[in-house]
Amino acid sequence: MSKNRIISVFSHVLVWAVLFSMPYLLSTGQSQDITRIIAHFWIPLVLSAMLFYANYFVLIDRFYFTKKIIAFVGVNALFITVFLLLREYLESNYFQELARRTLASDDDSGPRLKMFIYGQIASYMAPLLFAIAVKTTERWVTTEAERKETANIKLQSELQHLHYQLQPHFFFNSLNNIYAMVDQTPDQAKAAIHSLSKLMRYMLYETNLEVVPLTKEIDFMKKYIDLMKLRVSDKTKVNYNFPSEDTGIQVAPLLFVSLIENAFKHGVSGSKESTIQINLVIVDKRVLFTIENDNFPKKSDDKSGSGIGLVNIEKRLALLYPQRSELSTEVRDNRFVAQLEILTD
The missing domain is CATH 3.30.565.10 (Histidine kinase-like ATPase, C-terminal domain)
Structure with missing residues (x-):
């Protein structure tokens, strides 16, 4: 494995390690409810990581860089919909007690549910946009390196x-x-x-x-x-x-x-x-x-x-x-x- 590849892998691992440890880094020594962390933080983070790498390794190269924007938006919309349903399924079947406590504390569940869905959709836009930014930057760096190499060969x-x-x-x-x-x-x-x-x-x-x-x-x-x-x-x-x-x-x-x-x-x-x-x-x-x-x-x-x-x-x-x-x-x-x-x- 090349040096640049090792640095890239290490950077990805470090970023995700920091993100997964954020609940404890921000707790300032207070005790944390592990069930709430898993349901409200780690599961969405895993789904965000899946969306990020699906775009990073496949979708951006296949659709975004080839100007197939409609297909790119459609596939990502399908991913986000599946992730929203998957999260709802997990919370309904494996975190019933946490869901009941959440519903009990919500007096006006209708508007709050809509806001929750909108918030979830918006939260999945962050890894999507970040994947586009990272991939575009990497492509620019590669293109610039190839341009310099071509210019050097010509020189x-x-x-x-x-x-x-x-x-x-x-x-x-x-x-x-x-x-x-x-x-x-x-x-x-x-x-x-x-x-x-x-x-x-x-x-x-x-x-x-x-x-x-x-x-x-x-x-x-x-x-x-x-x-x-x-x-x-x-x-x-x-x-x-x-x-x-x-x-x-x-x-x-x-x-x-x-x-x-x-x-x-x-x-x-x-x-x-x-x-x-x-x-x-x-x-x-x-x-x-x-x-x-x-x-x-x-x-x-x-x-x-x-x-x-x-x-x-x-x-x-x-x-x-x-x-x-x-x-x-x-x-x-x-x-x-x-x-x-x-x-x-």
């Missing part, structure tokens, strides 16, 4: 899709860069292939987790920057500043590499000098990543790269860090500035 599926989308994008762009070096600098091309194999091993085997240590991401970014520097000329200066100590902070993997890739794609010119500046700062639990590069926009007919890098990171941030991240980009003094701020747990 994980979308994140997995974006993750798998990033890997081939990164791989093919890196291969394009290496291909450009094969004829001109074959030794550098060999070194680049070796570096790429290390990067792909990290992407394939260590980034399937929801979060990874920031130190591993920094090491990955350094290797990627070194790989990208192989294909640029001496006219391009690349500077980076990363924390050297282990901060203990964990982040979602591969969030920053698309910004670095974008800088090498749009911030490098074959004929002009350029500078790429990368900084990562940690303030408390906030990670602030800033990258600046000269702005050399690609021509409209340049199809290098798939263009999914920044779109990918925006989607991942919306899923992984809702209300806890901010990505901004702007061109300032002919330099493209991208800043990503993340509030980690």
Whole structure:
């Protein structure tokens, strides 16, 4: 039996135990007539419990939740009528003395009898309404849990899709860069292939987790920057500043590499000098990543790269860090500035 089921059973037992002991709990030490307690309290309570569980286990699911309201009302009216007749039968045949004393004390039995019947009918409405309330609440809780589970599965599926989308994008762009070096600098091309194999091993085997240590991401970014520097000329200066100590902070993997890739794609010119500046700062639990590069926009007919890098990171941030991240980009003094701020747990 599951933990929730045990708690539910215990709660039901506790509630009924308290209800059955109410005559003694409210007696404040006075003696009680057991016959009166059985006839006027415990028997109605047993009948109320029967009505409650008949609705709780069968009638509400079969009629109320399926919108068969007339059938639901009719079956419950039949139950209440049977219970009223059953109680009258029990009191007439097994509690005659108590019934005689009650009738003897009633001078105006007609109106009192009608009030008694109305009171009994009203008393059976309480377990009926309570059963509806409990069952409806349980159904809402179950539906809400299923909705959250469905949303979580969808979230994980979308994140997995974006993750798998990033890997081939990164791989093919890196291969394009290496291909450009094969004829001109074959030794550098060999070194680049070796570096790429290390990067792909990290992407394939260590980034399937929801979060990874920031130190591993920094090491990955350094290797990627070194790989990208192989294909640029001496006219391009690349500077980076990363924390050297282990901060203990964990982040979602591969969030920053698309910004670095974008800088090498749009911030490098074959004929002009350029500078790429990368900084990562940690303030408390906030990670602030800033990258600046000269702005050399690609021509409209340049199809290098798939263009999914920044779109990918925006989607991942919306899923992984809702209300806890901010990505901004702007061109300032002919330099493209991208800043990503993340509030980690």
